[in-house]
Amino acid sequence: MKIIAICGAGIGSSAILKVNAERVLSRLGIEADVMAADIASVQTAAADAQVILTSAEFVEAIGKTFADVVVINNYFDANELMIKLEESLG
């Protein structure tokens, strides 16, 4: 399974999201590759992804995708990530 974390530059907030998503997924016992990418490369990066994690600002720019777009409000809240990932993957 592939999960993409998207932000403007692909280095700051998306990297935080990647690190915390990996922690939550391992707690849930779910194996997945989580990659950080910038919004400009979302179409290629997310072509074979099941889930896109991002913030509300990027939903429109992500546009059409087969992946489930999951909006995270607090990037440091493991509970929010856990609930939303479980919902999306479950």
Place this chain on the structure above:
Amino acid sequence: MSLPELNADSIVIGAVVEDWRAAVREAGAALTRSGSTLPAYAEEMVRMIDEHGPYVVIAPGLALAHARPGPEVIKTGLAIVTLDTPVNFGHPHNDPVSVVLGLAVASAEEHLASVADLANVFNDDRAIPALANAKTVEEVQRIMGVPS
């Protein structure tokens, strides 16, 4: 794995700013003082927010300002600015912001370790209010878990 050095040059306590742009520029100035970036990096960080919106406000009260690796970055660095009066970035959930982190990375590959350490600090939900209330550079360093 460790955070970039945080010293008196890269920490600003109780900055008085008019709006989010000024807050981000404070973080840019601190990155420049500490030798991490050229002055132009501050405007790159502002431009990212102008272009993509206030997504850098990644948790209640906290903005992680950053731009791409580029010629404005001399070496990877982190700056912390706490605000005297919180400012709004226009985020639907996480305004107002009282702590601005400025992040500059020299290359996209090398920064993940630092980011993991940032996550370690801020996964404790007491960290943001503690930083917002910190009165000294040493207090900020203690919260961030870096040597003073």
